[in-house]
Amino acid sequence: MNTTQLECFLAVAETLNFSKAAEMVNISQPAVSHQISSLEAELGVRLFLRTNKSVQLTKEGLIFIGDAETIVRTAMNSIHRLSTNVKEKKRTVAIGVHNQYELDAAVPVMNIIGKMYPNFEPEITMMPFKSLDNLLEENKLQIIFAIKSENETTKAECFTALCECPVMLICRKDDELSGRKSININGRRVILIKRHKCPDAAMEGYMKLGMPNNSNVLLADGCEAAFAMVKAGLGVTAFPMMPYMNDSELEYIRIDGLAPVLLGLYSKKLIKGEPAFEFVTEAKKFYKNYRYPIDKTKAV
Template sequence: MNTTQLECFLAVAEFLNFSKAAEAVRISQPAVSHQIAALEAELGVQLFVRTSRSVELTREGAQFVPSADRILQLAGAARARLHGTQDEKSLPMRIGCHNQFEMDFLPEPLRLLRAEYPLLSPEVRLLPFESLSNLLEDESIHMMLGYHSANRKKSAMPYQELARCPIVCVCGKENPLALSSYLTIDQLNGDMVACTPHKGPEAVIHAQGEVLHQRRGGQVYFTDGYEGTITLLRAGFGFSLVPDIPSARVSDLCYIPVEGMESVSFGVHYKTLRGNSHHKRFLELLRAFVQGEDMESGH
């Protein structure tokens, strides 16, 4: 097993396309295929399912993603130490996010944290949920933003809530629903933008199912997550149901409360903060930013 094999594996896992992976690692497509085949032979498992039209990770491949990523990180850190390019006094902080919505909360807290901890060395990772959880479990990242499911099997990892978010109707200002100050489920009719099952918080998926069952008329547009949903709403494609965090609202959309909708918890999962004062301070700043509070009012 070598770093070239791991780089090729992670590139294919990211793009699920051998041609794009080859462009990313700057070698030929046949060379990428050879590296993947050699890695699979060494590990004794199939990492990808390949057809003429698609490439998908196998269960073993998905499980190997965080390990491959961590090995490459360790190799890079070792090279940096040997060449004297890494400050041993730096304060690392590796943060995982599932989407751009979560990443948008980070810049201001990180800016303020750097003023207090000049040696701060942050790294932000953007990965699908399952892979991100594996990275947290392996301690390849220190913390992970996301929604917390009360129905999910209790995890040994701590969780800190940043905000309690009601599920609301969101639509463009030209949508007839935008004229309402509040809505009932029976009033949610017309075109709807829905998140593909298993791609959003459980409470949102449940709420979508309830609305889809009762609604009358209109088309349903499915997306893979937050970015796709917001894009279609801004383009005027109906309404959707999303958890509402006022500090993260999009200015050209309307957010309307819906009677009977449950709320969801948004926060940070982590493994331990023991001895990491900059991690604890970051959570304080992040919580203040998410809740729209004054972040510079004191430590």
């Protein structure tokens, strides 16, 4: 297995078109096909389903994307470190997030570390829950931003709590639910986030509100997609209110009877003085006095 094979694989996975992939990696289409075939033979699985009219990723191909990205990124970083006259060692922290809102929570901490150390280089990976756990176990990630889960076994050794996140019913500002003292979602369409991208807290919110029948459900491939559907007026959803998540087009209504959940950092045991340890330390300092604008929300 080599980086040329992996770069060809990632280009085809992104475009689902061998001709466009060939343009991206600057080699001929037959050469891309050869690289993919060689990679599939080495792995012993089909990565793509190919017909005369379409190209689709197989289940194995979807799973392999994260590994391929990690290997290519590691190779590129190695080339960068060895080919550049670096006066001071780079302070690299490999960070995993599941969605844009966890990434937004990481931004102020990255800003602090960047000001402390000009040679700070974060490596950010955004993937579903189980995939990040596996990368942490394989030491390809050092830190994962996540809502703490009591039910799912994680490969981490430590959890550092940063702040509380109340579980919210989320609807449009002009929704009939907005402003009501009591909430009844009977007959309303609920937007459910697919389980592999849905934190336990959101599932508890759905159950507390009363899970609708299957004919009144929309499935969303992640919280970003769910919120977009809510903004389009297609239904309501539930999700923990995370830092910097306040959208002016949406109404956040606290679900009474559900305790806030914790947003924090999963990691293995970190050594004092290492960049990842300092990242966690600064994250704790930043979020120590953080408060959500909950006074602007109502309770169900």
